[in-house]
Amino acid sequence: MLVLGLVAALVAAGANAGAALLEAMATRRATRAAGVLTSPMYLGGLLLDIAGWVLTVLALRYMPIVAVQAIVSGQVVITVIASHWVFDTPLRRVDLLAAGANVVGLGLLVGSAETGDLPHAGVGGTIALLAVLVVLAVVGIGTAVRSRRAVPVAFLAGLAFGGTAVAVRLLDLDGPFGEVLHTVLTDPVAWALLGYAALGLGLYTVALGRGTVGPVVAVLAVTETLAPGLLGLVLLGDSIRAGWVFGFVAGLVLALGGVVVLARSPAQASLAGDDGVARPPLKRV
Structure with missing residues (x-):
């Protein structure tokens, strides 16, 4: 797969x-x-x-x-x-x-x-996911209203988009279509997913309106990759193949470094x- x-x-x-x-x-x-x-x-x-x-x-x-x-x-x-x-x-x-x-x-x-196997959120994971969304929304909206700088808003937008990635990994979408649809409509993790996506899109739009596109895209790309990626490695079952730690770090530096340079093109x-x-x-x- x-x-x-x-x-x-x-x-x-x-x-x-x-x-x-x-x-x-x-x-x-x-x-x-x-x-x-x-x-x-x-x-x-x-x-x-x-x-x-x-x-x-x-x-x-x-x-x-x-x-x-x-x-x-x-x-x-x-x-x-x-x-x-x-x-x-x-x-x-x-x-x-x-x-x-x-x-x-x-x-x-x-x-x-x-x-490895997809993790199950559980009650604690769901509460943590929703709590982080609330905190991020308060901080993000407050920053968007008070700050005239684009980079902090882009950073928070990256965290929000990263939250969507974490929510996807915690959402149980296995089974027939009827069960999947029921999960999407009733699972708080799915609601959190939509909340993170809406918050990220709103903050990203504000950041683009306040700064040049290059730095905004660069900050967004790095943040939405590193923040959920590290969380995935620590808590969500992602791992690095044995003997590939150097290759993983080098790949991350090259991939994100290339994006940062190209974002200023x-x-x-x-x-x-x-x-x-x-x-x-x-x-x-």
């Missing part, structure tokens, strides 16, 4: 990258805000976002959290390369090196990490509309 999780994570990264490109193109081509929401490109991007989230949930059932989160954050690699073709943004030599480092790092992560400014270009034409029609 490791292969299924790996494929789901890779496709999720591709879906998220495609969504970012479609939504960016829709925003650039729209003449008014309302036109963006009804644009077929934008709606297609939203569908890809949903598909990416579903695939990420699937991947988290079969792979360690840190590996899944690192792979999905690799969408930055895809968007930078694709933005060069779509928006004609410059592709720096350091971008190519960072993309290569990310790929090597992901390979090491996948090869070194393994997961000119391509990210194009996706966010920060480069002053109103309607960049497609290089290839």
Whole structure:
């Protein structure tokens, strides 16, 4: 099942990258805000976002959290390369090196990490998950209201998105469809999952509105990978294969280092509309 999780994570990264490109193109081509929401490109991007989230949930059932989160954050690699073709943004030599480092790092992560049986939340785990959500919501909303800086808000958004990964690992989704649906509707862990996702999305939106996209994406990617990933290794049954500790650490450094460098690429400014270009034409029609 490791292969299924790996494929789901890779496709999720591709879906998220495609969504970012479609939504960016829709925003650039729209003449008014309302036109963006009804644009077929934008709606297609939203569908890809949903598909990416579903695939990420699937991947988290079969792979360690840190590996899944690192792979999905690799969408930055895809968007930078694709933005060069779509928006004609410059592709720096350091971008190519960072993309290569990310790929090597992901390979090491996948090869070194393994997961055991999925844990059961229990009453204590459920209470802890909900309590952390409440605390994070209070701190996050308070920071978003009082602070004008983007990085702290992005950090808290990363923690919230990391909470969704932990909730997925604790949610019991085994059994026929009827049982799964009943679990989703009645299990407090599922409610926590939705709460973490909503909080993360809200804080991420605020962070993007207050700062440049590069640092925000970099902080988000590192936080939502490391925080739940370390928790998975300590408490949720994830582990490192014998003799692969160095490979795991090297892979994590390379993968996240590549994302941080690429997050500051000119391509990210194009996706966010920060480069002053109103309607960049497609290089290839």
